[in-house]
Amino acid sequence: MGINERINARFKSEHHKAIVNIRYTSNWMMNRQNNQLANFGLSLPQFNILRILRGAKSELNIKKVKERMLEQSPNTTRLIDKLITKDLVERRRCDSDRRIVFLKISKEGEKLLDRIDPHFDEINLEGSLSFEEAQTLNALLDKIRADV
């Protein structure tokens, strides 16, 4: 369904429509992804943190985790708290620099990701665009942000 049919709105220009469309599509996707991940007891950002930790060769401190996330707000701490409560992540205080906190995915965390892996492509809508279309989309989005 095109955004025109979906939203009973008037747009000032094709560009304005695109700006609104980005937000609409982003919300739409996040909603979809959150619903799918809810079956595994995770939210999208919690899932992403787990994947970052699995992808790391060694333990990561919170700063490194933040650098690999879209959002770099202090909420990372709270999100990690929730993962620790669920026994999906382990936390360890660094000995040589006691400010630093090291994080590691737990066995249960890895098992959970293994269960989600077969659904990853579907969660990320893989296949809805061709390679060339995805390239074009990335270029256009980067161009919008480059404008400033």
Next chain:
Amino acid sequence: MGINERINARFKSEHHKAIVNIRYTSNWMMNRQNNQLANFGLSLPQFNILRILRGAKSELNIKKVKERMLEQSPNTTRLIDKLITKDLVERRRCDSDRRIVFLKISKEGEKLLDRIDPHFDEINLEGSLSFEEAQTLNALLDKIRADV
């Protein structure tokens, strides 16, 4: 700055990168828009509701307002409450159907929008894409959502 430089992340595919890029760009835009609107004491969704009410020929009930918004959650009520507290919107109970609440932008609300109008294009990044590019972007975003 391309998303590759910005996020220290690995993408499974060009398509996966595009999916993440949509969310990243959406967050980036919303953040920017919220910062600009904060100068006028508004958040982005509050601003959008005000514009919807101004664009209406007559009073609108809350349901109609929701239909013109991206999000149709019960938060609309709360957002409107805030606008009423700021004296930017007026609320009136319908006489013939007492379930319905009518909304109207106030004089102050119109004055505030008048002050924001000159900045509208800048807030919406008008000009960052050509007409054709915006068209392409809209088509690609619609295609992603059509996939399901």
Next chain:
DNA sequence: CAAATATAGTTACCTAGGTAGTTTTTGTCA
């Protein structure tokens, strides 16, 4: 070496969206 500065992480308080359930009022229909 002591004071100032920087860094890692956290907390508080603001914003917002989503689902589910509630209240009030209206419409339906057996």
Next chain:
DNA sequence: TGACAAAAACTACCTAGGTAACTATATTTG
């Protein structure tokens, strides 16, 4: 007409991101 269903608005409770301020520790520097 009297029970039931639908609709409009609202509330509670969950999620999350953003800014600013704060704590604890480490580094710099005068």
